[in-house]
Structure formats: C-alpha cells, structure tokens
Amino acid sequence: MRIGSGVDFHQMVVGRDLWIGGIKIPHSKGALGHSDADVLLHAICDALLGALCLGDIGVHFPDTSGEFKNIDSKILLERVYALITYEGYKVINIDTTLCLQAPKIKPYIAQMQEAIAAILHIGIRDISIKATTTETMGFVGREEGLIAYATVLLAKAEQQSL
Template identity: 75%
Template sequence: MSYRIGSGVDFHQLVEGRKLWIGGVEIPHYKGSLGHSDADVLLHAICDAMLGALCLGDIGLHFPNTSAAFKDIDSKILLEKTFELIRKEGYDIVNIDSTLCLEAPKIKPYVEQMRNVIANILHLTPQDVSVKATTTEKMGFAGREEGLMAYASVLLKKGE
C-alpha cells in the first residue's frame, strides 16, 4: 500500500465588510477574510496539503485568482474539486490534522460543525478530521487581528 503525506498553509487578511468563512462555516465576526474566493483559509490549506501530497502543484495553479470563474467561489467547491483530483490519481484520504492561528473570534463553538462539513465533502468521518486553533499571543499580524492563517497535514493512501 502506498502512502503520501502533504502539508498546506494559507494566509488571508482580515477586513471589515467581508464574511468570515472558516472550515466551510460562516462565523459571525466584524471582520472577514479578504480574497478572490470566499477566502476560507482552512479549506485552502487542506486543498494545498492534498495537492502537495501527490506533487500536483498548489491551489493557485488549479484555481487561479486571476480567473473570473473563481471570483467569490465557495471554497467548499474548491475542496470538492481538489478531492476529485486526488481520487482521479487513485488515492483516498486517511486523515487530516489542521491548526488555525487567529486571535479572534474564538472558534471552539464551531469546530464540530467544521469537522462535519469537511468530513462530508471528503467522504470521511468527523473522527478523521482534526481542527485545532491557537492564538499567537498577540504577536504578529494574526495577533494584531490583521489576518489569520491555517496549517494542514493530510495522509493519503493508494486505493486497493
């Protein structure tokens, strides 16, 4: 059996006047992520981890921010399309481990919903999807609430 590990990272600015989407869940906050799509930092990091595991480039290669087709697109669609690329290569996802870095808002009340959304799209159980969060202790752009970041690791296995 062939296993592949991928890691992904994504960053987005936080600005007023945008919705905050994290892990496919809209989170009430006075700031949202700035980006060409809905700027869901967690789903983007997971997409990059999946693509990286199979040396398929990154999210910008497959879904360029210069394309009108992806303007304001729901990142759940990008996750679905990325999963299709992985499946086309004959791989399944074993598990995902992810970490969000942001000062506010607190995401603990939304973690289970995020895990369920991600698991549903990727044909996993919520127990196969880890979503954690940490602050940066008020340091850096995340600490000043100017932006947020997400890291993800994905384990893939070749289908039998």
C-alpha cells in the same frame, strides 16, 4: 501512503464574511481574498495537492480567473477531492491548526468537521481542527490576518485504512 502539508494566509478586513472550514462564523471582520477566502479549506486543498505533487491551489484555481471570483471554497475542495480520487487515492486523516486572535472557533469545530468530512468522504474523527492565538503578537495578534496549516495522509484507494 503519501503525506502533504499546506498553509494559507489571508488578511482580515471589515465588510467581508468570515468563512473557516466551510462554515460562516459571525465576526466583525472577514478574510479578504478572490474566493470566499476560507483559509482552512485552502490549506487542506494545498496539502492534498502537495501529497500527490499536483501543484498548489493557485495552479488549479488562479486568482486571475473570473470563474473563481467569490467562489465557495467547498467547491474548490470538492474539485481537489475529485483529482485525488482520479489519481487513485483516498484521504486517511487530516490534522490542521488555525492561528487567529479572534473569534474563538471552538464552538464551530464540529460543524467544520462535518462539512469537510462530507466532501472528503471520511469520518469526523479523521479530521483534527485545533486553534491557537499568537498572544496578541504580530499581524495575527493584531487581527490583521489569520493563518491555517494542514497536514494530510493519503493512501492508495485499494489499501486498508490504518
């Protein structure tokens, strides 16, 4: 069994789409980044890579590479999943927390779980997505940015699930 944790931050700006958990969410601002800036998928990628000591998302998908400019982060997660399976591991479960003042993401959680589950070949009940505000404090509270945290549990593929 291996545990990994990941965190990602992105600025919120006018003129960008807001992608969270592989889902485009209607909002007046979007996340700024080299890729589609999906903060949740990036945190999950980092948690998966960290669990197996494989570096981080920047090592595998550098923001200096044109190959990854505006890339759909679901593709990045697919590539990380391929690395995990190559190493002989499977995902047991994922626990995540989003920190954002707006928009409310509760209406989109089931869609996010479905998108992530399809890529990682796990059930939607194996993916926890929670959200909180910062009560209008700090850059998140001012809607200048958002944060995602992820924790994952991996097991050798031949082991039984818990």
